[in-house]
Amino acid sequence: MxxxxxxxxxxxxxxxxxxxxxxxxxxxxxxxxxxxxxxxxxxxxxxxxxxxxxxxxxxxxxxxxxxxxxxxxxxxxxxxxxxxxxxxxxxxxxxxxxxxxxxxxxxxxxxxxxxxxxxxxxxxxxxxxxxxxxxxxxxxxxxxxxTWFAESNIASRTNLLDAALRIHFRDDLEDHEKQDELDALLTRAQEVGVSVTDQEIEDAIQEREDDGTEPTTxxxxxxxxxxxxxxxxxxxxxxxxxxxxxxxxxxxxxxxxxxxxx
CATH class of the missing domain: 3.40.50.450 (Rossmann fold)
Known part of the structure; x- marks a missing residue:
């Protein structure tokens, strides 16, 4: 043909x-x-x-x-x-x-x-x-x-991991301040019924560190x-x-x- x-x-x-x-x-x-x-x-x-x-x-x-x-x-x-x-x-x-x-x-x-x-x-x-x-x-x-700009969007596992990554990569926070932010985030997640473990957060952070890619803006x-x-x-x-x-x-x-x- x-x-x-x-x-x-x-x-x-x-x-x-x-x-x-x-x-x-x-x-x-x-x-x-x-x-x-x-x-x-x-x-x-x-x-x-x-x-x-x-x-x-x-x-x-x-x-x-x-x-x-x-x-x-x-x-x-x-x-x-x-x-x-x-x-x-x-x-x-x-x-x-x-x-x-x-x-x-x-x-x-x-x-x-x-x-x-x-x-x-x-x-x-x-x-x-x-x-x-x-x-x-x-x-x-x-x-x-x-994440769309609404407080309700924290009510999902994916959005919570995203928020945790953004805290981790902030340059204006000391390590202890980042931990305080993460603890507050996890407390808020529990209040709205979202379950994410510390290990899942650590794995998400490590994946980004390995890739060299910070959270997207x-x-x-x-x-x-x-x-x-x-x-x-x-x-x-x-x-x-x-x-x-x-x-x-x-x-x-x-x-x-x-x-x-x-």
Whole structure:
């Protein structure tokens, strides 16, 4: 099969390309590259498997967390989780083909899963793409250390660990002051029925020390976008890598399809 030839739904594909690039006249070689990418990658998204497009940072140590999500989803029968960075790129020196690849994959995938640990990097503009139509309804986000600005949010294990980490990494407190803050935090947690052990807190702190990553501080824009997903029950905050594995369980399960679909 000639993978550089236009696919049967070339008109639909080109409409998506125009969404990504605007009214730019494509050169023949660029069209062939796009057709090749489409015929190489889209069959996986049109198969009977449920696809999960995983977004996030491709740099270490953040890439490891994308792999955790991908690995957990791979355990599900009928799932096809993939990371954009693993796919062959569309080769061109003239156009921003990342935009084309992202648009095509986001349009045809079943679910988009965003993993966030920082407010800078390529995942920041991606967040701006997926929080609106047509992608919002299929997107779920997993932001590390995210808490909405409300006292009631301490009433969860993940948020309590996040608060403990922020106390530990404060530069303006002496060690005994940090311990006093942690003791007060644990007392408050007990009052609202949240159970977290000293060992869990120590493990969370050690994981951050090993990674060299302090608790994330998000911009107001990021926090509001996460809040929007939270209000739609598609935001799953996490603190440790074990929390992330648990958070993945909230993602929709693969759904068998009739053969005429996709």
């Amino acid at each position: 000639d993978t550089s030839a236009p696919p049967p739904d070339a008109t639909e594909i080109m409409a998506l390309v125009r969404d990504a690039l605007g009214d730019i006249e494509l050169e023949p070689a660029e069209k062939r590259e796009i057709w090749s990418f489409v015929q190489r990658e889209l069959p996986y998204l049109r198969s009977q498997r449920t696809s999960y497009f995983i977004l996030g940072s491709y740099r270490d140590p953040y890439l490891r967390r994308l792999r955790i999500v991908q690995h957990e989803l791979t355990k599900r029968v009928g799932a096809y989780p993939f990371v954009l960075g693993d796919l062959d790129e569309i080769s061109t020196d003239r156009l921003p083909m990342f935009d084309v690849m992202f648009t095509l994959l986001a349009a045809y995938t079943d679910y988009i899963v965003g993993v966030y640990e920082k407010e800078s990097g390529g995942e920041a503009p991606e967040l701006g793409e997926i929080d609106d139509a047509p992608y919002f309804a299929k997107t779920h986000v997993l932001p590390r250390d995210y 998000y911009s107001w824009v990021h926090t509001n976008k996460f809040r929007l997903f939270e209000l739609h029950d598609r935001c799953y905050p996490w603190t440790t890598e074990n929390d992330l594995r648990t958070a993945v369980e909230n993602l929709p399960s693969p759904t068998p399809r009739p053969t005429w679909e996709k």
